[in-house]
């Protein structure tokens with residue numbers, strides 16, 4: 248028996264990183280997963296990995312979720328695959344970094360669109376589907392950057408957008424409670440994904456600068472975020488809504 252038996256979960260950004268691991272962990276727990284991404288080939292690899300492990304997953308890609316029309320069509324298709332939606336896991340995002348005076352208006356708009364519009368669009372269009380099943384769960388992936396500032400790298404757009412995700416989650420929880428929807432945010436610290444590991448290469452100084460703010464002095468692993476998400480998505484977390492959970496090795500504790 249899995250903790251997510253019978254649940255239909257839409258996960259965005261399943262082509263790699265935390266989203267791929269989320270598809271693996273949620274299906275291991277018995278969920279049927281619809282996974283969407285802008286990267287079609289890598290998303291298909293995730294579907295293959297899940298199915299080989301005996302999980303039930305359908306991929307929908309490519310889809311650019313910064314476009315509200317594509318987000319709406321994705322949600323409609325996703326709800327059709329297994330006959331409804333119980334959980335929306337807003338994981339997909341991308342961002343740009345740079346100091347305030349050098350951060351262009353385009354950098355700003357791109358980052359806010361990718362980090363704040365995507366989870367709003369997907370949640371907004373999924374809302375009636377969750378209500379139709381008697382409620383459900385919205386999990387928004389924010390960032391510790393939404394809770395504290397940071398200069399490695401400078402992150403004005405990332406900070407602002409993720410503070411927005413945390414605030415948006417509280418409001419979704421407030422409006423969702425009467426219709427049975429719980430909304431929670433998870434704020435990861437530095438998480439090492441295959442892509443970021445490749446990008447950092449053997450740059451020890453950069454790795455140390457990034458992990459210095461954590462108490463544990465290391466990167467987190469995707470599964471350390473995703474296992475919490477699986478718990479929050481389950482009925483075991485039935486009294487949890489409106490909360491934001493740092494998963495950051497203690498970085499926001501001091």
Ligand SMILES: NC(=O)c1ccc[n+]([C@@H]2O[C@H](COP(=O)([O-])OP(=O)(O)OC[C@H]3O[C@@H](n4cnc5c(N)ncnc54)[C@H](O)[C@@H]3O)[C@@H](O)[C@H]2O)c1
Nearest residue numbers: 260262263264265284285311312338339340390435437438
């Ligand atoms: N890795 C970290 O250190 C870290 C820290 C804090 C927060 N986060 C957050 O965690 C989440 C997952 O990040 P990750 O580290 O796995 O990164 P990632 O880049 O590996 O994963 C993001 C996924 O989203 C997809 N995506 C991006 N833009 C899209 C779009 N317009 N439409 C559809 N899909 C799109 C990407 O293709 C990718 O597969 C993100 O919300 C990120 O902001 C990550």
